[in-house]
Amino acid sequence: MIRPRNDTLLRALLRQPTPYTPIWLMRQAGRYLPEYNEARARAGSFLALCRNPDLAAEVTLQPLARFALDAAIVFSDILVIPDAMGLGLYFTEGEGPRFERPLRDEWEVRNLVAPDPEEHLRYVLDTVAQVRRALGNEVPLIGFSGSPFTLACYMVEGGSSGDFHEVKRMLYQRPELLHRILETNAGAVSAYLNAQIEHGAQAVMIFDTWGGTLAHEAYREFSLRYIEHVLSGLKRAHGGERVPNIVFTRGGGQWLDEIAASGCDAVGLDWTVDLGAARRQVGEHVALQGNLDPAVLLTSPAVIREEARKILAAYGYGSGHVFNLGHGVSPAAPPEHVAALVEAAHGLSKEYHRKAAP
Amino acid sequence: MIRPRNDTLLRALLRQPTPYTPIWLMRQAGRYLPEYNEARARAGSFLALCRNPDLAAEVTLQPLARFALDAAIVFSDILVIPDAMGLGLYFTEGEGPRFERPLRDEWEVRNLVAPDPEEHLRYVLDTVAQVRRALGNEVPLIGFSGSPFTLACYMVEGGSSGDFHEVKRMLYQRPELLHRILETNAGAVSAYLNAQIEHGAQAVMIFDTWGGTLAHEAYREFSLRYIEHVLSGLKRAHGGERVPNIVFTRGGGQWLDEIAASGCDAVGLDWTVDLGAARRQVGEHVALQGNLDPAVLLTSPAVIREEARKILAAYGYGSGHVFNLGHGVSPAAPPEHVAALVEAAHGLSKEYHRKAAP
Numbered sequence: 001m002i003r004p005r006n007d008t009l010l011r012a013l014l015r016q017p018t019p020y021t022p023i024w025l026m027r028q029a030g031r032y033l034p035e036y037n038e039a040r041a042r043a044g045s046f047l048a049l050c051r052n053p054d055l056a057a058e059v060t061l062q063p064l065a066r067f068a069l070d071a072a073i074v075f076s077d078i079l080v081i082p083d084a085m086g087l088g089l090y091f092t093e094g095e096g097p098r099f100e101r102p103l104r105d106e107w108e109v110r111n112l113v114a115p116d117p118e119e120h121l122r123y124v125l126d127t128v129a130q131v132r133r134a135l136g137n138e139v140p141l142i143g144f145s146g147s148p149f150t151l152a153c154y155m156v157e158g159g160s161s162g163d164f165h166e167v168k169r170m171l172y173q174r175p176e177l178l179h180r181i182l183e184t185n186a187g188a189v190s191a192y193l194n195a196q197i198e199h200g201a202q203a204v205m206i207f208d209t210w211g212g213t214l215a216h217e218a219y220r221e222f223s224l225r226y227i228e229h230v231l232s233g234l235k236r237a238h239g240g241e242r243v244p245n246i247v248f249t250r251g252g253g254q255w256l257d258e259i260a261a262s263g264c265d266a267v268g269l270d271w272t273v274d275l276g277a278a279r280r281q282v283g284e285h286v287a288l289q290g291n292l293d294p295a296v297l298l299t300s301p302a303v304i305r306e307e308a309r310k311i312l313a314a315y316g317y318g319s320g321h322v323f324n325l326g327h328g329v330s331p332a333a334p335p336e337h338v339a340a341l342v343e344a345a346h347g348l349s350k351e352y353h354r355k356a357a358p
Numbered sequence: 359m360i361r362p363r364n365d366t367l368l369r370a371l372l373r374q375p376t377p378y379t380p381i382w383l384m385r386q387a388g389r390y391l392p393e394y395n396e397a398r399a400r401a402g403s404f405l406a407l408c409r410n411p412d413l414a415a416e417v418t419l420q421p422l423a424r425f426a427l428d429a430a431i432v433f434s435d436i437l438v439i440p441d442a443m444g445l446g447l448y449f450t451e452g453e454g455p456r457f458e459r460p461l462r463d464e465w466e467v468r469n470l471v472a473p474d475p476e477e478h479l480r481y482v483l484d485t486v487a488q489v490r491r492a493l494g495n496e497v498p499l500i501g502f503s504g505s506p507f508t509l510a511c512y513m514v515e516g517g518s519s520g521d522f523h524e525v526k527r528m529l530y531q532r533p534e535l536l537h538r539i540l541e542t543n544a545g546a547v548s549a550y551l552n553a554q555i556e557h558g559a560q561a562v563m564i565f566d567t568w569g570g571t572l573a574h575e576a577y578r579e580f581s582l583r584y585i586e587h588v589l590s591g592l593k594r595a596h597g598g599e600r601v602p603n604i605v606f607t608r609g610g611g612q613w614l615d616e617i618a619a620s621g622c623d624a625v626g627l628d629w630t631v632d633l634g635a636a637r638r639q640v641g642e643h644v645a646l647q648g649n650l651d652p653a654v655l656l657t658s659p660a661v662i663r664e665e666a667r668k669i670l671a672a673y674g675y676g677s678g679h680v681f682n683l684g685h686g687v688s689p690a691a692p693p694e695h696v697a698a699l700v701e702a703a704h705g706l707s708k709e710y711h712r713k714a715a716p
Contacts, residue, residue: 165690168653172661215651215684216632217668254611254630272612274574293573295526303530310575326573332523 003241004202006139009071013203013244013266013287015320021312021349022070023342024142027328028063029075033335035062046091050077053126060131064139066335067342071140071203072131074196076124078146078207081188082155084115095159102158102166109177114188117195124192125199132200143201145193147208147249148185148226155181164213171214171222178222186226190233197235197243205246205268206230212251223249224258231263246289250327253278260286271326276314279321288315289322292341297325297333301340308344317352361599362560364497367429371561371602371624371645373678379670379707380428381700382500385686386421387433391693393420404449408435411484418489422497424693425700429498429561430489432554434482436504436565439546440513442473453518460516460524467535472546475553482550483557490558501559503551505566505607506543506584510536513543522571529572529580536580544584548591555593555601563604563626564588570609581607582616589621604647608685611636618644629684634672637679646673647680650699655683655691659698666702675710 004010008022030036039059043049050056060075079097083089088100103109115121131141154160156167156178170178193204211223227247237243248268252259259267260282269278269290278288296307308323315321323345329338362368366380388394397417401407408414418433437455441447446458461467473479489499512518514525514536528536551562569581585605595601606626610617617625618640627636627648636646654665666681673679681703687696 163653163688165653165656165688168651169656172651172654172657172665212630215629218651219630251609251630254632271573272570272577272609274612293526293530293576295521295523296530298523298527299530307530330521330523 002137002239004135004137004140006070009140009142009322010203010242010244012319012322013246013289014242015287017319017353019350019353020346021315021321021323021352023323023345024069024071024073025063025325025329025338025341026073028067028069028073028338029059030329031331032329032333032338033062033066035059046077047089050075050080051123053123053130056123056127057130057134060127061134063338064135067339068346069139069342071142072135073142073144073205074124074128074131074201076127076144078144078150078209079154080121080124081115081145081185081192082151084117084120085112085155085188087155097154098159099154103155103181106177109180112181112184114184114191117192121192121195125195128196128199128201140202141200142203142205143193143196144205144207145189145230147206147211147223148182148189148230149211149214149223150207150209151185151189152178152181153210155185164210171218175222182222182226183229186229187233189230193230193245194233194235197238201243202241203244203246204234205248206264208247208249208252211249216255219249219252219255220258224255224262227264228262244287246322248289256282266322268324269326273326274314275311275321276316279315283320287320287322289324291324291326294325294327294330294333297330297337297341299337301337304337304340305344305348308341309348312345312349312352315352319353323349360495360597362493362495362498364428367498367500367680368561368600368602370677370680371604371647372600373645375677375711377708377711378704379673379679379681379710381681381703382427382429382431383421383683383687383696383699384431386425386427386431386696387417388687389689390687390691390696391420391424393417404435405447408433408438409481411481411488414481414485415488415492418485419492421696422493425697426704427497427700429500430493431500431502431563432482432486432489432559434485434502436502436508436567437512438479438482439473439503439543439550440509442475442478443470443513443546445513455512456517457512461513461539464535467538470539470542472542472549475550479550479553483553486554486557486559498560499558500561500563501551501554502563502565503547503588505564505569505581506540506547506588507569507572507581508565508567509543509547510539511568513539522568529576533580540580540584541587544587545591547588551588551603552591552593555596559601560599561602561604562592563606564622566605566607566610569607574613577607577610577613578616582613582620585622586620602645604680606647614640624680626682627684631684632672633669633679634674637673641678645678645680647682649682649684652683652685652688652691655688655695655699657695659695662695662698663702663706666699667706670703670707670710673710677711681707
């Protein structure tokens with residue numbers, strides 16, 4: 001593995017000095033880009049797009065052709081793991097992802113097996129390899145997965161849920177069944193992320209989208225604990241280079257200390273978190289990624305620049321910050337606003353890297 | 359005003375000794391009760407039910423006929439204030455509340471006027487008075503309102519929203535317009551809560567359902583600041599009795615210090631908050647209300663009892679805790695499970711009030 005020419009992301013995640021604050025955006029390849037919608041139409045559906053390495057690699061690279069982003073993130077979906085487990089992923093218009101065979105009965109849980117990524121998630125690994133070749137080692141490529149608990153939410157609910165009644169019923173009434181699912185998921189996520197690393201991912205991120213819907217104790221027991229399992233099974237280096245990892249629990253701002261102690265290199269923050277306070281709290285141990293309110297992208301270049309300035313000032317001098325939104329780019333965000341954000345993050349951050357705190 | 363025979367709620371909110379931990383439940387009068395659905399069918403619609411003091415008083419009292427709850431909360435909706443401002447509240451099946459005339463143009467914001475509750479919200483005040491008469495001073499009656507920001511979300515969005523793009527666009531691009539709305543709302547909420555107190559409410563609660571969707575700085579500036587305005591305009595006593603207040607920001611667990619310093623008597627906690635840690639953090643200044651995961655009501659009496667025990671143990675010895683869910687009762691909750699919860703909270707809490715911490 002050769003280090004990318006622009007290694008600011010990797011350095012920032014390891015809290016090493018950088019000339020400016022690197023930036024990438026969750027869901028940077030997505031519906032706000034006309035060329036993405038065009039590729040998706042060509043593929044026929046979102047899932048077909050995910051499963052076609054040529055097209056998935058194409059959309060992965062689209063935002064990098066427009067904006068001076070400091071990383072690519074492989075275009076895929078967090079639910080490809082349960083799909084590879086045989087649950088039958090499909091998408092319905094307006095309702096999001098669904099599973100044909102959600103986990104309801106005990107025998108279904110007992111029969112659950114982690115998929116072999118080389119066999120069952122080949123299309124993602126091919127996309128990773130293809131993106132790496134196309135990137136020409138310009139910027140690093142991020143691989144990702146859903147967290148064991150977040151995957152379990154969809155696997156038990158059978159799709160998106162407002163209240164997570166099914167998975168919570170299992171959590172409170174049949175915790176041993178949920179633990180069984182989470183153990184399988186943790187093994188599957190580790191193997192999947194390691195395979196992405198072997199095929200070219202230079203950093204990895206775990207998306208814990210729904211951990212923040214848990215009571216604090218349940219979060220530790222059913223989400224964070226299995227993120228720790230994943231991390232302990234993860235390759236920390238490949239080809240002589242460190243492969244940093246990022247853990248993002250949406251709504252996890254109250255639990256920063258525990259998340260930072262999970263063994264991760266960086267913690268992703270949603271926009272409700274005070275970035276300056278978070279750095280004072282855990283910034284000696286981990287890098288921080290985030291955390292602009294995604295709604296800011298709907299305003300104007302001047303407002304975007306001002307809000308980006310506040311985020312950079314909140315983190316302050318020195319390395320260890322990766323600029324990002326606190327959640328994904330909205331389909332309603334104008335691409336020129338994304339351009340303004342990337343430019344602002346780069347331009348305004350230089351002063352924070354020139355010297356130590358005054 | 360005469361003190362109710364069961365004054366445990368009022369005493370707990372003021373951190374005075376009680377023989378056990380009082381309990382009431384957000385949305386305790388609601389769709390999980392067959393007699394509620396029957397009354398709603400008689401009224402013809404949810405709004406007609408809210409606007410009919412006879413029926414609204416009837417459903418307010420329904421849960422108290424079934425369960426040994428320590429308080430009633432007036433049956434109403436948080437959106438009656440913007441409705442009284444002329445925005446035209448209506449409900450659509452499956453999509454929740456909508457406004458016919460949301461605030462979009464500057465002139466609409468400039469023309470916004472706080473309603474006179476005695477004139478425009480008479481039906482709520484009549485309900486309050488009627489419930490008080492029917493309660494025969496057995497338990498206290500809680501009045502409530504949405505927070506200024508939460509009301510503004512609906513007023514600007516025109517209804518429920520997943521992403522709050524319209525109100526956030528205003529917040530970031532035209533903050534002075536949003537401040538204008540929030541000032542009007544704060545005056546309206548104070549006047550409305552004071553009118554409820556004058557007509558018989560013995561405690562009041564401010565529901566800040568959407569403050570937790572704001573970035574931390576924006577929460578202080580656009581939500582908490584106006585909750586403070588409301589509190590500073592609130593009657594603190596009536597008829598010689600203290601009228602305690604409760605502030606509940608859903609998703610506000612990160613901001614407990616600031617919320618506790620707002621001037622409120624009690625802070626409502628959602629189920630993501632560690633109640634024991636919250637007490638150590640702010641329990642010297644305010645009472646705490648909450649915070650069982652509402653999904654626990656879907657399990658079984660045995661699980662409900664065990665989870666209630668954990669909540670009581672987390673708060674520990676002494677007064678200052680009001681047992682509640684971390685959010686409203688789900689329509690899917692079986693009434694006999696609610697009975698099990700009320701019994702568990704009462705029975706298991708006595709030991710924590712018998713003596714000081716061992």
